[in-house]
Amino acid sequence: MNRKTYCLLAIICLLVFSLQAVCFAEAPARLPNVKILATGGTIAGSGATSTTTVGYTAAVAPVDALINNVPELKKIANVSGEQVAQIASENMTNEVWLTLAKRVNQLLAQDDVDGIVITHGTDTLEETAYFLNLVVKSNKPVVVVGSMRPPTAMSADGMLNLYRATILAGSKEAVGKGVLVMLNDTIHASRDVTKTITDRVDTFRAPEIGPLGFFTGDKPEFYRAPLRKHTTDTEFDISRLNALPRVDIVYHYANNTGVVIEALTQAGVKGIVHAGTGNGSIGKAEYPAIEAAQKKGVVIVRSARVGNGIVARNGEANDDKYNFVAGDNLNPQKARILLMLALTKTNNPQDIQRMFREY
Structure with a gap:
């Protein structure tokens, strides 16, 4: 074999190996498609100075500005945004919830949406x-x-929170775990988490149960999963609802009377969550108003103002005698949500008690 032939064969072999390498090389991983739905809040806020962390204006920046403020999002997902609301979250309403939930369900039914982030x-x-x-x-x-800090503040936490929430929404690890809450590198189940501190970035905690997991760099690490029914396993359907039954919360304290319960009954509430002292205690002075409310069909749920612990059925009140619903370990504001949804199905206290055990 002469040198020219040898070189030609070598070139052919090199081309064959190169072609094989191209053919068998792994295709680049597809970026997940994540939709960001914005509702306002501090994450979209603005302060007068770089040190303004209280007294700022919430809900100023639109969703496109939030996305553009974190250019790194393009490296982890195909991101697009929608503005569902533009409010400070103390102004949240049932109507916004229904609009948001219906839009979430519409988007998740699409094959080209892998996950959703909601800024709030x-x-x-x-x-x-x-x-x-x-x-x-x-x-x-x-x-x-x-x-917890507006984008204009030093050490603002919103950009990194949004970045990692987007990673989480596009991850396989988060599939099937229900609606999650992600701030401060900590992943929480929505049922368990609550805001515990007025002004610090580590405010969201699940004091008794703990988080589901954490971020290690840019990777979500889960250590447990929710056990209560959620999302596809619930019996609640809001697709045709335009309003939710009115449910309010009554806060118990020393020297409390039934005046607030009477007023709510007259206002036409369908349910009352009683945020009782201790293990959901109800004061003697409240019972006449409660019984009058029940005669008008108002469902009473016993919760606790202490914020943690299980409200034991037939513990600090005779739930069987008075047809009360024991609120399990849901705080009053979450007990209100479950009671509203339960009342779209039934006003039977026994059936609603079953729901509080399941959800």
Whole structure:
């Protein structure tokens, strides 16, 4: 074999090996398609100075500005945004919840949506997340995120929270775990988490049960999963609802009377969550008003103002005698959400008690 022939064969072999390498090389991983639904809040806020962390204006920046403020999002997902609301979250309403939930269900039914991030103010973030946890009809990830500092502040936490919430919403690890809450590198189940501190970035905690997991760098690590029914396993359907039954919360304290319960009954409420002292105690002075409310069909749920612990059935009140519903370990604001949804199905206290055990 002469040298020219040898070189030609070598070139052919090199081309063959190169072609094989191209053919068998792994295709680049497809980026997940994540939709960001914005509702306002501190994460979209603005302060007068870089040190303004209280007294700022919430719900200023639109969703496109939030996305553009984190250019790194393009590296982890195909991101697009929608503005569902633009409010400080203390102004959240049942109507916004229904609009948001219906849009979430529409988007998750699409093959080209892998997950959803919802930006939200922190004051009622846990309530929105738990409501969605009960009415979203998909196993795809839904992550609710916010911030404790506006984007204009030094050490603002919103950009990184949004970045990691987007990773979580596009991850396989988050599939089937219900609606999640992600702030401060901590992943929480929406049923368990609550805001515990007025002004610090580590405010969201599940004091008795703990988080589901954490972020290690850019990777979500889960250590447990929710056990209570959620999303596709619930019986609640809001697709045709335009309103929710009115449910209010009564806070018990020393020297309390039944005046507030009487007023709520006259206002036409369908349910009352009683945030009792200790293990959901009800004062003697409240019973006449409660019994009058029940005669008008108002369902009473016993919760506790202490914020943690299980309200034991037939513990501090005779639930069987008075047809009360024991609120399990849901705080009053979340007990209100479950009672509203339960009342779309039934007003039977026994049936509603079963729901409080399951959800």
